[in-house]
Amino acid sequence: MGQRSVPLPALLPVLVLCQLRGAQAQGSCPIPERLSSAELTQPYSEMHNFPMGTEITFTCRPGYMRVPGASLTWTCGEDLKWSPMGVMCTERRCKYPGDLPNGNMDVTDLTFGSKVTFSCYEGYRLLGNKEVTCIIKGAGVDWSGAVPYCEKIPCEPPPKIANGGYEEQASYVYQSSVTYRCQEVPRGSDPFSLIGQDTIHCTADANSNGVWSGPPPECRVVKCEDPRVENGRKVSGFAGPYRYKDSVVFECDQGYYIVGERVITCEENNSWVPPKPTCERITPDVCPAPEIPNGVLVPAKPAYGTGESVQIRCNAGCSFPGGSAEMTVTCQEQSSWGVLPRCTCEPEDFGSTPVIRNGRVIVGEKPSYSVGDFIIIECYTGYTLNGEAQIQYVGKGQWAPAVPTCQLSGYIIAIICVIVVVVVLLAAFWVYKKFFSQNGKRESTPSSAEYRMYKA
Numbered sequence: 429m430g431q432r433s434v435p436l437p438a439l440l441p442v443l444v445l446c447q448l449r450g451a452q453a454q455g456s457c458p459i460p461e462r463l464s465s466a467e468l469t470q471p472y473s474e475m476h477n478f479p480m481g482t483e484i485t486f487t488c489r490p491g492y493m494r495v496p497g498a499s500l501t502w503t504c505g506e507d508l509k510w511s512p513m514g515v516m517c518t519e520r521r522c523k524y525p526g527d528l529p530n531g532n533m534d535v536t537d538l539t540f541g542s543k544v545t546f547s548c549y550e551g552y553r554l555l556g557n558k559e560v561t562c563i564i565k566g567a568g569v570d571w572s573g574a575v576p577y578c579e580k581i582p583c584e585p586p587p588k589i590a591n592g593g594y595e596e597q598a599s600y601v602y603q604s605s606v607t608y609r610c611q612e613v614p615r616g617s618d619p620f621s622l623i624g625q626d627t628i629h630c631t632a633d634a635n636s637n638g639v640w641s642g643p644p645p646e647c648r649v650v651k652c653e654d655p656r657v658e659n660g661r662k663v664s665g666f667a668g669p670y671r672y673k674d675s676v677v678f679e680c681d682q683g684y685y686i687v688g689e690r691v692i693t694c695e696e697n698n699s700w701v702p703p704k705p706t707c708e709r710i711t712p713d714v715c716p717a718p719e720i721p722n723g724v725l726v727p728a729k730p731a732y733g734t735g736e737s738v739q740i741r742c743n744a745g746c747s748f749p750g751g752s753a754e755m756t757v758t759c760q761e762q763s764s765w766g767v768l769p770r771c772t773c774e775p776e777d778f779g780s781t782p783v784i785r786n787g788r789v790i791v792g793e794k795p796s797y798s799v800g801d802f803i804i805i806e807c808y809t810g811y812t813l814n815g816e817a818q819i820q821y822v823g824k825g826q827w828a829p830a831v832p833t834c835q836l837s838g839y840i841i842a843i844i845c846v847i848v849v850v851v852v853l854l855a856a857f858w859v860y861k862k863f864f865s866q867n868g869k870r871e872s873t874p875s876s877a878e879y880r881m882y883k884a
Contacts, residue, residue, distance in 0.1 A: 457509065463489075468485070469485045480506060481504060489517065499512060499516070526575050528575060528578060529578060531549055553632070557575075584600070589644050589645065589646060592646075595607075606629075607626055623645055623650070623696045651698055662678060672696060683710055684708060684709055686730065690705065713733060717732065722773050732759040734761055738756070746774075777824060778796040779798075784832075784834065789803045791804035801820065803821075805819070813834060
């Protein structure tokens, strides 16, 4: 069968309907964009066409609440725009989580989604949540966890040692310290020597775990043999027995020079450190190292051969008479250095606390001050600081900036002036009452007496 053509009059209703629908589509407001704080209610959330005059309703999302007085309804206006477009919902707020004793809280906001970070002061460690977040709980918001606790960092009891001990405590926490002592021994027995640091303290590692500052000492019997140096003698430390940390000082006999250190010490391995020196004979072609007060020799050796030179360097703050801090000398024949220069030193510059009338030093006060030391000054109540509170010692009794002064505050001066004026007025009133008022009474008395006499 052939296709039948549809008469034009039959298509008119369909064309009109399409045109109306097109016009309706052109006269719609745009689909509302997704809001972070609110969402469309049913059935508006499923609509795709919003003709002029359409009203849609929102509800606040979890974690948000309606702004007082704000409308939750939008209307599609004649301009095909939604109104009103103001803020409808705002974040809910969690309550203040509470203070953290012995720690800090990083709190920037309490609104939904905000975080609080906790940290403890030095010597404390955090027990509990390091961070909490304001989250949805039930119909409102609350913190995701409880406020933690800052615990004083504990240490395990310090280690025990053989032949010694310490005074025990109930607990050991950050900065606690213990001091070890060796056991007493019967008279006539070799005593124990404490080797190492006698005191250790509780500190913390990178993970805030309590650890002791070092290993405990040891208690051992330490004895060193009597040191003797041929062609030399002891200057101190004559009598033995020699125990741990005992020292002996040597010098050589006339005609000999010392090779090695003059001072030796009895150490834990029952030996002298450094090894005991030797005394070598002085020959005509050798110059023993000269003694240089306030200076050093470069290079430093026990002795130098004839014609060998050595540099003398003065210590810091010291110099030779000409002003130089370095000088070279040469070993001459017959073991002579010639005339040796001397390093002379400037006396150390120590400052004293400046006199501050009506004020005092609150930070940095010492019996004496070296260049670079700081102090901080404050005035007594009723006085005002004129100058800088922090000053630095620059030497030769001078401070920079200059030492401030403490002057009476303006309101104190005003009060004093008022008091003076009141005192002056009271004195004037007293003088008036004393002299002028009483004189008037005296003048009236004779007149009254005279009147009575005439009357009689």
